[in-house]
Amino acid sequence: MIRILSILVGLFFTVALAWSFGNGAYQAITEPAAPTAxxxxxxxxxxxxxxxxxxxxxxxxxxLQRGFQVYKEVCSACHSLRLVAFRDLKQLGYNDDEVKAIAAGFQxxxxDPATGEANTRPGLATDYFPKPFANDIAARAANNNAVPPDLSLxxxxxxxxxxYVYSLLTGYQNQPAELLKKFPDxxxxxxxxxxPYFANLNLAMAPPLTAEGQVTFGDGTKSTVSQMAKDVSAFLVWTAEPKLEKRHQTGWPVLLFLLFATVLGNLAYRNVWRNEKH
Known part of the structure; x- marks a missing residue:
């Protein structure tokens, strides 16, 4: 009896699922969703x-150093890098003294060791990049009720x-007349x-890169808007995956070893079982 009830219950849910899928497909075909901007x-x-x-x-x-410079002089006013420590910048080619100087430029x-009260101090190489705002309330108040996301990842x-980052930074423009004509709201x-590169087409963030020469690169590279956007995008690839080079260097030898082991295993299999009938 229990087995029969289990089969009936399973059959009921199977039929209900099939009906729901078929009904949804039918509605999608006969009543397509209205186009959106x-x-x-x-x-x-x-x-x-x-x-x-x-x-x-x-x-x-x-x-990467140019990209960090763009982040430091432009993006750090609103966006944090909470997963990156100042000492990590040595991977970009900075020496110890340069890292210490960069860290000291941040609060x-x-x-306070005497009173225990909270305060601010110049950064140390072991510190992580600080948040530009004390909390989300302060962040919203300064950014049209939007909280700038952390850029680490x-x-x-x-x-x-x-x-995506590059396109967003270089994609600000006036609304097309066609959009306003077709979707007045x-x-x-x-x-x-x-x-147009943002999901809902409208950003609370004003264009951060606005003019050529906004950042003066130390290596003499011409700082066009496109170049600054490209460099900071490259820098953010590094913050998200600082061990990318090591992963590439390790991955290929591992793949070659696995290929060799596969061939060796296949030859061993053939040698052991060559006289056996299947």
Whole structure:
């Protein structure tokens, strides 16, 4: 009796699931969803070639240093790098004295040793990059009620990674007349900025890179908006995956070893069982 009830219950749920799927498919075909501005005007990220791309990719340290400079002088005003310590910058080619100088240029939370009260102090190489705002309330108050995301893992958290960041930074523009004509209610609101590479087309973040020469690169590279966006995108690839080069260097020998072991195992199998009949 219990077995029969179990079969009936299972059959009921199977039929219910099949009916739901069929009904949903029928409605999707006969009553397609209304077109939206986001669906029609959202763009896929632009192509972005970086030295770190591909299975043999390596970081361009000069580019990473330029990208860090863009982050420091532009992005750090709103965005944190909570998973990156100042000492990690040695991987970009900075020496100990340079790392200490960079760290000292930031104010990090601390405690007064005499009173135990909270205060701020110059950063040390062992400190992590500080948050630009005390809390989310302060962040929202300064950014049109939006909390700027932490950038440590941004290129891992977004589809197309560095290309998405680059496209977003270089994609600010006026709303197309076609969009406003087709979707009059989609006009960008106060404090928002149209960007077709953002999911809902409107960003609370104002264009951070606005003019050529906004950042003066130490190596003499011309700092166009496109170049600054490309360099900071490369830098954020490093913050998200600082061991990328080591992973590439380790991965290929491991794959070659596995291939060799597979061939060796197959030959051993054939040698052991060659006289056996199947």
């Amino acid at each position: 986001e669906h029609e005007f959202h763009k896929h990220p632009k192509e972005l070639e970086l030295a770190s791309n591909g299975a043999f990719g390596k970081f361009d340290k000069a580019q 990090v939370p601390g405690l 941004m290129t891992k958290a977004r589809h197309d990674g560095a290309a 989609s006009k960008t609101g106060p404090g928002l900025h149209y960007n």
